[in-house]
Amino acid sequence: MARTRTPLLSWLLIAVMLVFIYLPVFVLVLFSFQSGDLPVPPLDGPSLKWYVRALGNDRLTGALWNSLVVGVLSSAFATGLASLAAYGLFRHQSRAAGKVRMLLMAPLTVSYLIIGLGLLFVFNLSGFGRSLLAVGIGHAVINLPLCFAIIYSQMGDHLRNIDNAAHDLGAGDFATMFRVIMPIMMPSILAVFCLSFTLSWDEFIIAFLLSRFEVTLPVMIFELMRAGLTPEVNAAGTIVFAISFAAAVTAAIAVMFRGERGR
Amino acid sequence: MNAHAVEIRDVSKSYGELVALLRLSLAFKPGEYVVLLGPSGSGKTTLLSILGGFTAPTTGTIHIDGRDITHMPPAQRPTVTVFQDYALFPHMSVAENVAFGLEMRRVPRLERRQQAAQALALVGLDGFGERRVHEVSGGQRQRVALARAIVIEPAVLLLDEPLGALDLKIRRQMQGELHALQRSLNATFIHVTHDQEEAMSIADTIVLLNKGRIEDIGPPERVYRRPASLFAATFMGDTNIIEGTVAAVGDGEVALDTPLGRVVATSGSKAIGAKVTLSIRPESLRAGKASGGQACPLGSATIEDVVFQGTHRRCHATVDGGNSRLLLSLPADTPVPADARIELWVRPEEVILIDREDE
Numbered sequence: 001m002a003r004t005r006t007p008l009l010s011w012l013l014i015a016v017m018l019v020f021i022y023l024p025v026f027v028l029v030l031f032s033f034q035s036g037d038l039p040v041p042p043l044d045g046p047s048l049k050w051y052v053r054a055l056g057n058d059r060l061t062g063a064l065w066n067s068l069v070v071g072v073l074s075s076a077f078a079t080g081l082a083s084l085a086a087y088g089l090f091r092h093q094s095r096a097a098g099k100v101r102m103l104l105m106a107p108l109t110v111s112y113l114i115i116g117l118g119l120l121f122v123f124n125l126s127g128f129g130r131s132l133l134a135v136g137i138g139h140a141v142i143n144l145p146l147c148f149a150i151i152y153s154q155m156g157d158h159l160r161n162i163d164n165a166a167h168d169l170g171a172g173d174f175a176t177m178f179r180v181i182m183p184i185m186m187p188s189i190l191a192v193f194c195l196s197f198t199l200s201w202d203e204f205i206i207a208f209l210l211s212r213f214e215v216t217l218p219v220m221i222f223e224l225m226r227a228g229l230t231p232e233v234n235a236a237g238t239i240v241f242a243i244s245f246a247a248a249v250t251a252a253i254a255v256m257f258r259g260e261r262g263r
Numbered sequence: 264m265n266a267h268a269v270e271i272r273d274v275s276k277s278y279g280e281l282v283a284l285l286r287l288s289l290a291f292k293p294g295e296y297v298v299l300l301g302p303s304g305s306g307k308t309t310l311l312s313i314l315g316g317f318t319a320p321t322t323g324t325i326h327i328d329g330r331d332i333t334h335m336p337p338a339q340r341p342t343v344t345v346f347q348d349y350a351l352f353p354h355m356s357v358a359e360n361v362a363f364g365l366e367m368r369r370v371p372r373l374e375r376r377q378q379a380a381q382a383l384a385l386v387g388l389d390g391f392g393e394r395r396v397h398e399v400s401g402g403q404r405q406r407v408a409l410a411r412a413i414v415i416e417p418a419v420l421l422l423d424e425p426l427g428a429l430d431l432k433i434r435r436q437m438q439g440e441l442h443a444l445q446r447s448l449n450a451t452f453i454h455v456t457h458d459q460e461e462a463m464s465i466a467d468t469i470v471l472l473n474k475g476r477i478e479d480i481g482p483p484e485r486v487y488r489r490p491a492s493l494f495a496a497t498f499m500g501d502t503n504i505i506e507g508t509v510a511a512v513g514d515g516e517v518a519l520d521t522p523l524g525r526v527v528a529t530s531g532s533k534a535i536g537a538k539v540t541l542s543i544r545p546e547s548l549r550a551g552k553a554s555g556g557q558a559c560p561l562g563s564a565t566i567e568d569v570v571f572q573g574t575h576r577r578c579h580a581t582v583d584g585g586n587s588r589l590l591l592s593l594p595a596d597t598p599v600p601a602d603a604r605i606e607l608w609v610r611p612e613e614v615i616l617i618d619r620e621d622e
Contacts, residue, residue, distance in 0.1 A: 158348070161347075161350035164344070164346070165346060166352070166363070167336070167338055169338075169364035169367055170338045170368055179363075183354040184352070184353060
C-alpha cells in the first residue's frame with residue numbers, strides 16, 4: 001500500500017502560516033516576562049515584575065474592570081435581544097419577517113468606524129454624551145447582528161415541531177420560549193454570549209470614540225503605549241489575551257456540549 | 264346538538280397555484296378511529312395540520328363538538344397532535360414531557376405527577392418517568408409522545424404517520440395498541456398514513472385521498488371490496504384492471520364483454536353499450552374447474568412465474584388467445600409449476616365495476 005506523502009512544500013506552507021499567526025502573540029507574551037525596561041531582545045528574566053506593576057496600576061485595573069462590566073452587560077443585552085428576535089422570526093415566518101431578518105443582519109457589513117462615528121454623532125446631538133454606558137450601547141449595537149445571525153441559524157427544522165407541540169399542549173409564546181426553546185438552545189446562546197464578550201473585550205475604535213474619562217482596557221493600553229513602550233503593555237496585553245482565550249474556550253465547550261447532547 | 268365529533272365543511276387549501284385540498288367535506292362520529300390514507304402529495308398531512316390548527320384553510324370551516332374552531336389557536340382546541348418526529352422536549356425527563364400539558368393547565372404538582380404516571384402506565388412505560396428522552400428507544404419515544412398527548416384528555420387525537428419510523432414488528436404491535444388505546448379512551452383518533460395495510464388493520468373508517476380530493480370513504484372492508492374509484496381499487500392493494508363494455512343487463516347482474524371473454528358482475532346497473540372498468544383482486548381469480556352455479560369461467564391460462572410468499576403464491580399468468588397478463592394469488596398449499604396450464608374462474612360478486620373516469 002502506497003502511503004501518500006505530504007510534499008515538503010505543504011508542510012513548509014503550514015509552518016509559515018502558523019508562525020505568521022502566532023509569532024506576534026508569542027513575542028508579546030514572551031516579553032511580558034522581561035525583567036529589563038524595554039520589551040526588546042535580549043530577554044533577561046523571566047520576571048513577573050511587569051505584571052506586578054500592571055496590576056498595581058489603578059488606571060489599568062480600573063480599565064480592566066470597566067472592560068469586564070461593559071463586555072458582560074453589553075453581551076448579555078445583545079444575546080438576550082438576539083434570542084428574542086431569533087425566536088420571534090423563527091415562529092412567524094412571512095415575507096415581511098424575511099425582510100426584518102435581513103435588516104437585523106445588514107449592519108454586519110458596516111465597519112466599526114462608521115458605526116462608532118454614527119453613534120458619537122447621535123449621542124452628542126441628543127445630549128447623551130460619551131460615557132462607559134455609551135461604549136456598552138455601541139458594543140451591543142455591533143454584536144447584536146452577529147448574535148442574531150448565529151442563534152437564528154441554529155434554530156433548525158427539528159425545533160419546528162417541538163415549538164408546535166409546546167403550543168399544542170397549551171403553552172403560550174412566553175412559556176414555550178422560556179420552558180422549551182431557550183433551554184434547548186442554551187448551549188448555542190452561551191457560545192454566542194462568549195463570542196460577543198470576546199469581541200467587546202478586544203474592541204478599540206468604538207470604545208475609543210465613545211468613552212470619556214472612564215475607558216476600557218484596549219483604550220487604556222493605547223494610552224500607555226503613547227507614554228512609551230514598556231513590558232507593562234505586554235503584561236496588560238497578555239492578560240487581555242488570556243481572558244479572550246478563556247471566553248473562546250468556553251464557547252467551544254458550549255458548542256461541543258450541544259453536539260453531544262444530540263437531538 | 265351536533266352528533267359529529269369532527270365536521271369538516273368545504274375545506275380548501277392552496278399554496279399559490281398549488282392546490283393541496285379541494286373543497287373537502289367530512290364528518291366523523293365521536294369515538295371513531297379514522298385513517299386518512301393517501302400517497303404523498305394527497306393532502307392528508309395538510310388536512311391533519313388544519314385540524315390541529317397549525318395551518319389555516321383557504322376556505323371552509325372546522326367544527327368540533329358543534330363548535331367552530333377554524334380560527335382557534337392549537338392550544339385552545341380540543342385536539343392534540345402526535346407529531347411524526349414525536350417532537351419530545353430533549354431537555355426534560357420522560358415524566359416532565361408527559362406532565363408538560365398539565366403544567367400549562369396549572370394542574371397542581373402532585374396531581375400532575377400522578378396523572379403523568381397513569382398515562383405512562385397506559386402506554387406501557389411504567390417506571391420510565393425518570394429517564395431522559397435520549398435514553399429510550401424509538402418505539403418508546405413514540406409511546407412517550409402518545410402519553411404526553413392523551414394525558415390532557417383531548418376529544419380528538421391527531422396522529423401524523425405515528426408508526427412511520429418504527430420497524431415492522433413494533434409497528435404491528437403498536438397498531439394493535441393504538442386501536443386498544445382508542446377504545447379505552449373513547450376519543451376520536453385521526454391517523455395519517457400512506458400504508459394501506461396499516462389503514463386496513465386499524466381504521467373504523469378509511470378516508471382515501473388523492474390530489475386533494477376524496478377518492479373513497481368507508482369501512483376498510485368496503486373500501487377494499489367495493490372501491491369507489493379506479494384509484495381506490497389500485498391503491499388498496501394489488502388488483503387486475505380490465506376494460507369492458509356492458510353487453511347485457513339482467514336480474515341483479517351485468518354481463519360484460521372483455522378481452523377475457525364474457526364476464527358477469529353483480530354490482531352496478533349500467534346501460535347496454537356503456538364502457539366500464541373492471542377490477543378483479545388477485546385472490547378472487549381462482550384456478551381449477553369452476554365450482555358452483557354462480558362461477559364465471561375466464562378460460563384457460565399459462566402460468567409464467569411463481570413467487571412463494573408464505574401465505575400464498577403470487578403468480579403471473581397469460582390468458583389463452585389474448586395478451587392479458589393477470590396477477591393471481593393462489594393458495595400456498597398446492598404447488599404450481601411455471602408453465603402450468605390452469606383454468607381460471609371468478610365469482611361474479613367479486614368482480615368490481617368502476618365507472619370509467621371521463622377525461
